[in-house]
Amino acid sequence: DTGVSQDPRHKITKRGQNVTFRCDPISEHNRLYWYRQTLGQGPEFLTYFQNEAQLEKSRLLSDRFSAERPKGSFSTLEIQRTEQGDSAMYLCASSGPASYEQFFGPGTRLTVL
């Protein structure tokens, strides 16, 4: 399968714990995006990488959130000191250099108890 993959698919954690999610983009895509989606809403942009450089961050991305893309391949999104309000689906997408059509992964469903 050559689509965007995300791991884990589901994560249940207790409030205050740290969690980390991984995204592997489509292999030839140099752009990678993270979104958050809550029930009944469309995805909300969190951050964007071009190769290994993080070029844009949403105001939604508080200091507890950090994202990396070492070597311009896979990316990780870490949430520190999770809160119940962080419960959501976290989506990763990628796009190629010649287009800004974004292709999404299956998402990671986070539940904070």
Place this chain on the structure above:
Amino acid sequence: EDQVTQSPEALRLQEGESSSLNCSYTVSGLRGLFWYRQDPGKGPEFLFTLYSAGEEKEKERLKATLTKKESFLHITAPKPEDSATYLCALPDSGGYQKVTFGTGTKLQVIP
């Protein structure tokens, strides 16, 4: 600020009953408009990109059209497997890479 508004929020159709979903938008410089399909618990699946007013694209029972203020997703003779949430989205006029999504239309097609 760019805005995307979708209507209706939910739509229930009998199998074979054609209808249209609406996406109204406000953007200072249109760089394209995307349509996605999203099944429950899954990531959005890319359907179409429309770039300019008057453009139309088709895929199976779906046809997307674009005017200067809105886009329509026409569904002809829908089947139960077309049941999903349909999202429209705009590349942000302030930067090519941020995409603003609407809240979606949840379509249910009843056999």
